[in-house]
Amino acid sequence: MKYNKVAAMLLILALSFSIVACNTSTTETNNEAGEEQTQLVYASTKDIRDINPHTYSGEMAAQNMVFESLVINTEDGVEPWLAESWEISEDGKTYTFKLREDVKFTDGEIFDATAAKLNIDAVMNNYERHAWLELVNQIDYVDIVDDFTIDLVLKNPYYPTLSELALTRPFRFISPNCFIDDNTKNGVDGYIGTGPWILTEHRENQYAIFTANESYWGEKAKLKEVKWQVMPDHQTILLALEKGEIHLLFGADGDMIDLDSFKALENQGKYVTIMSQPIASRAILLNSNKEITGDIKVREALQYAVDKESIAEGILNGSETIADTLLSPTVTYCDIDLKKRTYDVDTASKLLDEAGWIIGNDGYRYKDGTKMEMTIYYNSDNSQERTISEYLQDNFKNIGVDLKIFGEEKQAFLDRQKTGDFDLQYSLSWGTPYDPQSYLSSWRIPAHGDYQAQVGLEEKAWLDGRIGKVMIETDEDKRQEMYQEILTYIHDASVYIPLTYSRTKAVHVPSLKGVDFNASQYEIPFEKMYF
Amino acid sequence: MTLLKVENLSVTDLRNGERILHGLTFSLEPNSCLAIVGESGSGKSMTCKALLQLTNPWLEVKGSVYLHGKEIPKNNPNEMQKIRGKKISMILQDAMTAFDPLYTIGYQIEETLCTNLKMSKKAAQAMGIEAMNRMGIYDAKNVIKKYPHQLSGGMLQRCMIAIAMAIEPDIMIADEPTTALDAINQRDVVEQFELLQRTTGTAILFISHDLGVVQRLAQKVLVMKEGSCVEYGDANQIFRRPQNDYTRYLVETRMALSQPFRKIMDREEVEVVNVKSAECI
């Protein structure tokens, strides 16, 4: 019957598909009980994508595994890495780096002054792209002194040079053989670095395999392999953890794991849950360029209207400490005395009254017939932000402000930051080692939300100028003074309502040891881990 | 020996306890024709379905049916399936919906013949064509390639009869075969039945509310009203001297209506030579 032919065709189609699919299956490492575990499976909601160290289209944690920098940031400051030592000239404009002589790229190429210069020049060629990082604006040129010595010459004595060189991107080194047309800004031909890991397999949107670099110059990784498994759904990640398919969850703000799940896992006791030191600042950005929030009295009033204790306890499960100032006093240069504004509804109401906003019959304030309403935008993917927004809505209602909350998908949310089309928005600083200098530096860039929120300030121009100056101030004390000035101004201008200081979280199976946090919340120190 | 003996056949609706058929008793001799008459809804079709055990699952059938002296078991579907088609065949009233619209007539005829007569497809096809020829369908080779919706009601009716004839069952039940047809076709069909009886000796159970046709074919008549037997006996007796009031009423009204039919019958008989004339009433 004709049916049979159709059925046969369908069957053949199905079979051919399964054959295709089977061929695309991975090389699973089956670890039976008793066998030593040498592969770590890490789950991420994102694929590593393009880990060109000089561009921004890949996952930072992955870039960090393969590519290294001249120096690294640690708790105790900047330490030597690919550069064994350095000297800074009297005028602070020339940094002479003495490179290690035993470093090779994994394609055999020697890491020497030439390779270093080529890399730095390649980054500078893509100048506009890196304009957010002040160091790029300050670099004049690079000179090769000898085979393993280079001179980095700046236009001004920019003090954060070393810590900015250590950042995950862009100043990391890729083998010059991977350059395309003598450049890296249009892509690279391979990902050959000097780091403890080599990217050996990448199935896009599925997984990536990093193998330990056997000829690594430093302390080799203890594990043989790290498998970066892509799982876009958070629930799936949790289930996979329970099943034992993945060993580690690591994440900054709400990206990989939300606080409720974290708490649940903590309580379950089956896994090890750890948190880093306070890393970044979580705050609400108030737009000084908008009608209502443009009034400083209003902004100040809002500072007193937020019940931060409840937020820290109730929503963040007590995992984060309250922030009274935008940057934590533990951050360099930020240990300054600033007026604390605690939760005080009366003071808030008084300030609003003074500003001319009188409570109407419906419980909300009015001024010249206009209702006091404002909108806060949050990333709809982040349930934490939504809960906090709802909480703020309630807080504000108590003082007569109608806060509308609006969740948007990530791109729209980011677009809004760039256009400045918001009353209130979420702000998360970048954390150490970007705070305070790189963070403050970015306030001067129009494409950033912070700029947009500050642009309505009377002294914005002065502020930007000050920030520019503090970067190149050579005198330590003067620098401290200027930071004090800047931070006090921002604090008094009440553009930020600081909420808490965030901490990076990690969850892993008990058999995994050596799990720790780097100075930067965006890096994952896989090389220190072992079973 | 009585070919078919039905004793106390009754059907009850289990859902509401309603009695649909009340204890029917009748018999059918070989080579004879029993007509079951009655108004629409009197239970004629139900009787046939009950005989063939094709009633809906919520109907309970009681009573005994004897074929060739042996009782037909009630709980043996396989046994019944063998009897159906081969021993007892039936022709439905509505020929246009009697065939599966997705298969050709030829396929369905083959299918029936192969199942009942255990022959090869080729032989079945040949037999089918021959049967259709006998029914007056001379273009049989083309007809078998057609689908039911491409043929007329009369043609389909004839195919049904052709199938039945080819199988040569012991009993043929004809459920109002003429009701859905026009006068000319009606005559054709009636003649086919006469032919069938004469050539194969098949006993016919003829259901109709058309007393004119019944008169021509049947030797015995069973009159039904609301599921019960009202009168049962010799055909001539019943028509000439109906004992029951209801029968009388039927006969009189229906005869009046069938008058025109009879007239045509008589006239046609004189003009057309090929048609064999049955016993005139």
Add this chain to the structure above:
Amino acid sequence: MRNYIIRRILLIIPILIGISFISFLLINLNPSDPAEVALRVNEIVPTDEAVTAMREELGLDKPFFQRYIIWLGNSLRLDFGNSYVNNKPVSGEILNALPATLYLAAVALIMTLGISMIAGILCAIFEDSIGDKITRGIIFVATAMPNFWVGLLLMWLFAVKLDLFPTSGMRGFTSVVLPATTLSLSYIAIYTRLIRNSMIQNKNENYILYGRIRGLGNWVIIKHILKNSIQSSITALGMSIPKLISGTVIVENIFAWPGIGRLCVSAIFNRDYPIIQAYIVMMATLFVVCNLLVDIFSAFLDPRIRRMT
């Protein structure tokens, strides 16, 4: 029959052109400037010069119709431009992700066909029995359950608790079972009911009665009922193929399946217009072609439709 097919195929051409035009129009109706978006996506500050340069590069300075014709011409050669995000050719990106989705959809389809046919037939044969009632109850519940919930539930039960399958990813045959099951669940529910009802309806038709009168055996009768019942299901089933292929987004996300559903969603989040555009055109074309194939197949099965063509 041949004429019918030819006529239908010719009719498709204007439909496809219409689709391409509408999707091109829709994308261009977007309020944001594609050049600006292309820059922003790569986090380049959209200064005026940069925007102008990008507009030229993307050919956005030409008039609408000219752009449409160029785009159409390129599309016919399967050149949909490059992705804004990673500058790789769109057709490459889509072709990379497509097999995974097709594989998943095919398995889901076979599951749906197989299970709903068997369940539908059995329910119809044993109408109103306990089995039938239980099956109908399960169907009712299954239709009500949302995809993502069912998926996670199945994952928890079969992958974690019973350790029978991997939780996610596309690796070997076992990994397709859970996502395909999740995907096919609601379809199975619909089609089982469809086939069951259709069969019950056909069971009571005159020709089935006559078939039994003719002495046809049970299996032959079922075959007749089935063939008539399949009719209505075929159209619905056929149209579910493009739905299966384009509707895998949620399942792909949960089970980390690297298909085009995921590709399209991240393209939308990233405002990656070339990919979105290509996806729309592809899916629309798929729907139209499937529709045609289903119609042809229907005519093939049912001589009455053929008659009308």
